[in-house]
Amino acid sequence: MGGFHGHIDLESLTHQVTHDANPTGEPIVNKSGEDTIYADGFIYNLPQLLTKQATTESELLTSLHNTSPQNFPLSLKGEFTSVVCLDDKIEIATNHSCSRRVFYALQRGKLYFHYNLKKLQAVLVANGFRSTPNPVALRSMLSIGGVFGNQTCVAGINILRAGEKIVVTKNNWHIHRYYLPDSKPTSLSKDDYLEELHSRFLTAVKQQYQHPINSNFQLLSGGLDSRQNLSLAKQNGITQEAVLCFGQTDYRDHWISKEIAEHYGINYEFVSLENGDYLKNIDENTLAVDGLNFYASSAHFNYALDKSKTAQPIIHTGQIGRTIFTEHAFGMWQNVSEYSALLCSSRFADSINSELKTEMELYDDMDVFYLNNRLYRVISSGCFVAQKKGYIVSPFADPEVQNLAYTMPNEWKKSGKLQWEYLWKYHKEVMQFSQEEYGRPVRSFPEMFAGKVQNKLRNIYYKKVNKHPEKL
Incomplete structure (x- = not known):
């Protein structure tokens, strides 16, 4: 497993972006002057986008970004991350379901990012930053079986939520959510x-x-x-x-x-x-x-x-x-x-x-x-x-x-x-x-419902057996 990692200096916007190889090969890169756009992973709608745009993979990234800068990652489908490096702005995005991770941490005016939590933690420690557990995330793990929101089990290191990207400008940065499913009930029959x-x-x-x-x-x-x-x-x-x-x-x-x-x-x-x-x-x-x-x-x-x-x-x-x-x-x-x-x-x-x-x-x-x-x-x-x-x-x-x-x-x-x-x-x-x-x-809904009732009764029985096996 690989992906992007590096850091950004907030004051000057100077940055370093490195890529570790993935099973599907090298990332797509488009470089135009000082601007560079990267996409890494498996983008399954790429052939259709290339046919529609009649262009190359690298030129496609620039075209999609120019068409919709705010929601650029949503034009791509699959397991991927993207990095957009412009003259006045840098963006780092996960995909819409967060199946590709982006961990990040802000330390002394630099924003560090990595696809791997342990490796990012090691980078921070190597740069003189102390690593401590995140008690809220640990209690979350014990109570609901996992962390929630943008937390990780390491204090000071966060993860992008699904459909989010980091937007960095000079002396400023924020998280932008480019995707969230609409939950308004449909008007269709x-x-x-x-x-x-x-x-x-x-x-x-x-x-x-x-x-x-x-x-x-x-x-x-x-x-x-x-x-x-x-x-x-x-x-x-x-x-x-x-x-x-x-x-x-x-x-x-x-x-x-x-x-x-x-x-x-x-x-x-x-x-x-x-x-x-x-x-x-x-x-x-x-x-x-x-x-x-x-x-x-x-x-x-x-x-x-x-x-x-x-x-x-x-x-x-x-x-x-x-x-x-x-x-x-x-x-x-x-x-x-x-x-x-x-x-x-x-x-x-x-x-x-x-x-x-x-x-x-x-x-x-x-x-x-x-x-x-x-x-x-x-x-x-x-x-x-x-x-x-x-x-x-x-x-x-x-x-x-x-x-x-x-x-x-x-x-x-x-x-x-x-x-x-x-x-x-x-x-x-x-x-x-x-x-x-x-x-x-199961060939009818009543039959399916009956099966659910049967399973529920079976589970009740199993719970009683587990609680008092001596009664068997």
């Missing part, structure tokens, strides 16, 4: 909404699969999101070459994903997580996620990638899929302590109430707050782990899909009914297979 959503899904998949360095490799579980991804690719005339599943041998994920792969004649690979071996290299995983989430976050994915014989640089997934169709946010719980207790442990919740409320006030909608402070952080853990070998892409994380998804009225999300309607309307073939949650195909 449900049928028109589903049609538009499907259209955006197809566009995203087409862009993600038709990149020159693409590989037709996908994660396939027994769940709905990855099979939808498979179906979307097929509808675009794209055939997967290989799929990877990881989990417990002979559990639902295993046999359902294998059944789907065999049906489509796709090369299938399964990595077993038996015996908890995937937890043995937990320190490596902690470093991979820069301590932003629990140490075990994405450890199973890290292990599966290391063991896989078919993994490719571009990994297609169904990341963040189901959450955009359901009541994924804890918007109904406005109390911070309740929110914290639901996620991890309420023991430390009171100690972060004030900071968490301040962060919540930055968002008009609790769904969008949850997206930025929980979902993006969780899915980005997988992206961070994957970046040692390549990049993760998902049509569900596409900004155009996200923009529409968060205008979905709450009543459509209840119990996941809209997702069920969407899948049966546009992806009927893959719905014939058993569903991971129920262990069988």
Whole structure:
């Protein structure tokens, strides 16, 4: 994994920008006089932009920036960071979902930035700055399983939120948010909404699969999101070459994903997580996620990638899929302590109430707050782990899909009914297979609801068993 790092002197705007190599090669650079624009990572809509603009990669960056300086990063899609160095201004941006990290720290009139927290910490220490823990972030880790906002576990070092960029001018700097999903309920009818959503899904998949360095490799579980991804690719005339599943041998994920792969004649690979071996290299995983989430976050994915014989640089997934169709946010719980207790442990919740409320006030909608402070952080853990070998892409994380998804009225999300309607309307073939949650195909919404009730009763029983095993 690589990316940009360096520093900027606020008084003179003199700067140093260095790039460490990534799995997909060197960054795109456009230099015109003293002005330079960099973009690094996997930009999956790059071929379409080049065709539309009829220009070269480097000239494209300047053209896009000149067209929309404030929102330049939003014209690019994928896992990337960008740096814009102009005569009177310097901008450093992460992508819309923060799956590419930008850490930063202001010390003695210099703004330092880096793609890696530990390396930035080392740079600061080498320059005579003391490194200390951030108690709020540590309590956050213990109470909700991860940090929130722009905090890290190191005092004085922050991280850009999703859709943010640092803007530096002489003797001044600020954070500008160039992207935040609209949460105003749509005026479209449900049928028109589903049609538009499907259209955006197809566009995203087409862009993600038709990149020159693409590989037709996908994660396939027994769940709905990855099979939808498979179906979307097929509808675009794209055939997967290989799929990877990881989990417990002979559990639902295993046999359902294998059944789907065999049906489509796709090369299938399964990595077993038996015996908890995937937890043995937990320190490596902690470093991979820069301590932003629990140490075990994405450890199973890290292990599966290391063991896989078919993994490719571009990994297609169904990341963040189901959450955009359901009541994924804890918007109904406005109390911070309740929110914290639901996620991890309420023991430390009171100690972060004030900071968490301040962060919540930055968002008009609790769904969008949850997206930025929980979902993006969780899915980005997988992206961070994957970046040692390549990049993760998902049509569900596409900004155009996200923009529409968060205008979905709450009543459509209840119990996941809209997702069920969407899948049966546009992806009927893959719905014939058993569903991971129920262990069988579900052909009607009442049947799905009955399955949810059955699972809930089963969980209640398991809790009682765990609490009083002696009664068995």
